[in-house]
Each structure stands twice: as structure tokens, then as C-alpha cells.
Amino acid sequence: MAPSTLEQGIAGTGQIRSGKQYPVLQFLRLHAFIVDHKARPDSTEEAKQVRMWLHEQFGPNKDDSLRSDILTLKWPHGVIPSELPNFETEARRLRYQALGKACHQANIPSLLLGHHKADKKETSIMRLIEGYRGAGLRGISTESDIPDCEGIYGAYQSGGRGYTATQNESAKALFSKQGPAEEMLPPMKEYRKPGFEYGGVRTYRPLLTFSKRNLQKTLSEANVPWVEDPTNEDPTVSVRNAIRLLIRNKSLPMALSGPSHWNTYTLETAAENIHQKYQWRNERADDLFQALNIITFDSRAGSLAVRIRSMSLDKSSLSPTINIEQENIGARLVRLLLQLVSPQDHISLQSLETATKSMLLDIDKKLRGHDKKSCPGPIFTAGGVYCERVSLSNDDSGLKSGESYKSVLVDHTWRLSRQPYHQNLPEPECRVPPAQPLFYNPKAKKQQQIIYPEPPWQLWDGRYWIQVINSTLQPLKICPLTEDRLLRLKARVRAEDCGDTKKSATLRKLMREAAPGLLRFTLPAIVDGEDKVLVLPTLGFEVDGLTIEWRIRYRRVIFPDNIKKEAVIALPEKEFECVKPPAISAHHQNIIEDRREAKVQRKVEGIVEKQRIKEKLDKRLKKKKMRTKNQRGSRNKKSSSCY
Helix, strand or coil: CCHHHCEEEEEECCCHHHCCCCHHHCCCEEEEEEEECCCCCCHHHHHHHHHHHHHHHHCCCCCCCCEEEEEECCCCCCCCHHHCCCHHHHHHHHHHHHHHHHHHHCCCCEEECCCCHHHHHHHHHHHHHCCCCHHHHCCCCCEEECCCCCCCCCCCCCCCCCCCHHHHHHHHHHHCCCCCHHHHCCCCCECCCCCECCCCCEEECCCCCCCHHHHHHHHHHCCCCCCCCHHHHCCCCCHHHHHHHHHHCCCCCHHHCCCCCCCCCCHHHHHHHHHHHHHHHHHHHHHHHHCCEEEEEECCCCEEEEEECCCCHHHHCCCCCCCHHHHHHHHHHHHHHHCCCCCCCCCCHHHHHHHHHHHHCCCCHHHCCCCHHHCCCCEEEECCEEEEEEEECCCCCCEEECCCCCCCCCCEEEEEEECCCCCCCCCCCEEECCCCCCEECCCCCHHHCEEEECCCCEEECCCEEEEEEECCCCCEEEEECCHHHHHHHHHHHHHHHCCCCHHHHHHHHHHHHHCCHHHHHHCEEEECCCCCEEEEHHHCEECCCCCEEEEEEECCCECCCCCCHHHEECCCCCCCCCEECCCCCHHHHHHHHHHHHHHHHHHHHHHHHHHHHHHHHHHHHHHHHHHHHHHHHHHHHHHHHHC
16 A cells, blocks of 8 residues: 555644644645643634644645644533643543544544654653652653553554554655654554454654754744644643743753763663663563463453463573563563453553562573572462463363462463452443434334444453443443352243253353353343343353343454464454444545545446447448448349349
8 A cells, every 4th residue: 555545643732743743744644633622712713723724734624635623622511621730631631532532533543743852851850750760761652552542442452443564564664764663663463353352543753853943943944833832831830841941941950951061871861771671671571472372362251371381581691590680571571461361451560570470480490499489379360360370181172270389390381360359349330321223114124123323332341342232221231240140140041941951051061161160250241220141242142032232342462473373262243233334434424425426437437438339339330231231232233234
């Protein structure tokens, strides 16, 4: 696919970064988002002014131009944004959520942000003040998933909108002009199979190596205007503004200021060194992750069986003894494993000390002499995951739990699953109100007589994306399957069987295969107002006589490249039968209309061409008939003259 067909999103807030930020990207099809925070009386007019400048530069919303939309933030009723003590945090959250939703509606997988070198320095100083250490001081990332959009379908790790392989090569050729292409591309390792979500919006910051002064100079030379936000100069609004004032007045300590003749090692240098070490550790952990052997991954209950074979962390030229680097890399490796089944969006490395020692301490034969008393037993929890060491049978056909901790093997096999819910904590829950039908068509098929709008996707327990059409008259909810709910479900199924135990046997088989033991009490269940289980969506089991429809997918996951296809057990894939197709955005409606017009034009041209060919053939046929008629007439004249 040519670079001109790639679509990127550009975010701006009406400030300096809202001008013609990316001259090198002019040959792409871009979509600009101008965010109106509604924090000042003039913010709306400034947003309109920026949009007018964009139209002057690129044209007013033509197919080959930069499209632009103004996103107005909606604050709670009665709230004055500028008077909030945490205005900067709340504005950031609302801004990214508005951008994520807008990118999803416009089918945009990549969002370019205008953060520059000064923003990165200010962030590092802010984190230093807040007590961050180590990797927390590396500043702003070059690329990441869009922040503050957890649970928003299509924006955060879902929606199936990502680069294709061909687009990836085009983007690599593009960003090679700006810096390392590998830092500017989205991850291509996500598992893209039925039953799993993938995609989402990725944010990129290609201007982090440019200073604000250079950007202003570039815009001035290109005669591109911009708007300055006066609140950015008020040190009483936020900590960032206060830091910005100290930097401008050169009031910071020498170590926090820019490089000079007397001081070459500054906070910026430290942040860059930390960032490089952070990337190196992640690469080493990813190499070790690729060498793991995932035996089974059952998305029906979110369980994983993995074998960690004989491999040494000192393959990265580290000391063979346990040290800080090895523990850090090992913790990152364990985090990659836990994230496959954990309900938590982020797992801190500090919380994985126990898991790292237990899973990786004896991974190298050289470490056998280490004190095993400091290593926990074969069962523990970490990051919301229940971890249990198991042993495989000779034919690798099943798992046997309860291996003695004294028989420590070089090859560890672990079963990871969602940690059982704590009784004193609220259980994860999603509400499903009754669906409002769009229209009723008595002439259609029975299952299509009532048409409903497509329901929203909801993220349950951080693991499953679920859609439910509730055609009942009472609200439903999605909650965990408890022991009490399971007992009542079994009683209902036995009553419905009426002597035939086929459905009861099916339920028992599903529980035994997909969710044995306490694992079954982490399954999602759709229940009614009387707390009766109607559907176990991950197992595809439902009670007879239901008037609801549902779809479910596991969240985005990243597996090792060597995982076998048969090792992954996917969720049942379903399609709605009584749903109206979702509304199409105005941008894609224009594309569809253009394609329809082009198709009609080609059809008309084909008809005209056929008509022209037909007329040509008719003309030839007419000439041939006239020639034949003349020849017959001449022969008749000759025959009559003979007589």
C-alpha cells in the first residue's frame, strides 16, 4: 500500500503544537483533532481559528487534504475547570478519552502528538519531585498505547484496527527520515485470531528530539501561525507550569539545568541513559520470553500452562550469580507471562520479587547452590494471578499438580490462572440494561422480526470484552460464577432435562475440561435480576428459552512466536442475528459514496462502450447486407440480359 493511503491522526490543543507540525508527513492522508478544553472563554474561538488555518494550508475537508475536527471536552455540570485543584490531571484524562473515541470512529490506528524536548524535560523533573526513581525518570515514551482509555472499546487494545504488514513497510520508509523506525511502529506480535481482540490506538511522539525554539523557528520560516495558551505561563495553575517558569528563568539547580561547560551530566543525560537501559532490559526479557514453551492457553477460563526450559539469564553476558540486572530482567519476563491471564492493566516490577525467585531462581544449574529457603513454595499469587507448579505426564497430555518443592527441576512447568476473588472485595460487574428495539418487521424471519442497535462492548474483569443484547424487560448483569450460583444453575438444568441428562453432562464436561477446581469461580456469568445464571459465555453454555444474544472475546495478548496453533483454545465466535449494522462515520460515508460514484461511472462507461461497439457492429452488418443486396441485384440484371 502506498504511503499516501495511510491515515494518521494528529492531536492539537490550540497551542504551538497545533500548527503545521509535521511538514515531512504532507504526503500522508492526515486527520487533525483540535481539542477545546473549555477552560477559558476564548478557547472555542482559538480552536476555530486553528481549524481555519489548517483549511488554508490543506483545503477544506477534501479527499486529498488534511481533515480536521474540533473535540470539545464535556465537564460535569456546574464544574469550573480552571478552578479544579487537579485540573491538569482531569483535563489530560478527558482529552485522551475524547481523542481515543474520535480515532476509533474515524478508523485511525495511529495518533501523532506534538510533545517536544522541553515537555520531556519537564516530565522528568515532575517525576523526580514526586519520588520516582529508576525507570520512572526516563521521561516521555516515544510510542505507547493511548493512555487513560482503559475500558473504551476501539481505543484501548481492541477494535481490530492496526497496521497491516504492507502498511508497516510504508511507515518504516517514512519514519526512517526522522529517526529509528523501530521506535515509531506499533507492535506486530499481537495474536490476531478469532476469539481474541487486537488493535487499538497507538500514540507516537516524533518531535521529542526537537526543541521548542527550533519548532517556532521552523513555523516562522514557513509562515505558519499558531496560538499560545496564556494559562501555560501561569505558575499557579499546575506544577508543570511552575517548573516551566523555573527553567525559563534559569533558576533550577545545575544538575537539573541544561548541559554547560562545567556540567555535562544533567538530568536529561541521566534520563536518556535510563531510557536506553530500560529498552535493553525489555529486549533481553523479550528474547527469554520467545524461548518459553507455552503448552496450552485456554481462553475459556483464562488459564495458561507454560514450561520454562533450561536457559540461563547470564546468556546476556551477565555474572552467573543473582544480581540486580538478572532479577530485573527476570521480573520483566515473569510480568510478560502474568499479563496473559492477569486482570490488572499494569503490574509493577516491585511486586514480582516473590514470583521471580520462585519461577526463575533454579532456572540455571549454576544457581543450584543458592539458598532455597529464600525461594517461596510451588503455590503463590502475584499480579492477580494464581501460580502453581505442576508436573507433566510422559506424553505431555495432562497436568499433575502438587509437585513436591524438594524435587526442584531445571525445567519448571507452571499453571497460571486468574486469582480467586476475595470475599471482602467487590466483585467485578457490568450492567446490561434492556435493549430498545429500532423497528418491528412481521414479514421477516422469526429471529429477525425485531431489529436492535448494536450494543456496546464492555470490558469485564480486565480480561473479556462482552456484548449483550438484553431483549428482556429487566436489567441484567455480568458477574463471576459463585458456588451458590453454580448449584442453582445445576438444579435448573436437571429440572429442564426431565430425565434426559444430556445437558447436565455437557455442563459437567465443560467445567471439567475448561475450569476445574476453583478456576470455575472466576468465569463470567450473565445473570438476571433474581441472580439466576442465564449464560456462561466463555463456555458457550446457555439455559433454554433465552431471549438474549451475546458475543465475547478475550483481550489482546502477545504470545511467543513459536507457539503452536493447537496450543491455543479460543472462545466461541458468534454473530448477532437481530442487529442493525453500526452507523458509519461521515468520513467513511464520503469514501463509500466516492467508491459508489466511481463504480457507477465505470458502469456507465462500460454501457457506453458496449453501445459504441454495438453501433459499430450494426454499421458493419448494415454495410454487409447492402453489399450482399447489391451483389444479388447485379446478378439478377445479368441473368435477365441473357434471356
